[in-house]
Amino acid sequence: MSNVFEKLQDEMGTYRLQNRIAELERALKDKDELLGNANRTYAFEINRLESELAKYKSTVLLNCPFCDGDAVLMQEVCGDDYYVQCMICDAQSVYDNVKSEVIMSWNKRV
């Protein structure tokens, strides 16, 4: 690849949000059991947590699904597309001109 890349991520912010994503995923793991209790408070809370999780998953890059390496959002210099690349094994996401689409697609490949 001969493109020159620009690093776009705030690494500290990413670290904090990755921890929050892990926390939300743990909390939502038992949601079927919680909903089985037919408690409206749980349903409301689960809904809230799921919205928060969806929001983060469209803005925060999870680590590489292949090697757990740090992933970085890149932008083509000679084009409008963004993509995600693993800094360790060079795995790449799809290319797209919508940042959140690229991030969500990368985060789904686990």
Ligand SMILES: [Zn+2]
């Ligand atoms: Zn990797």
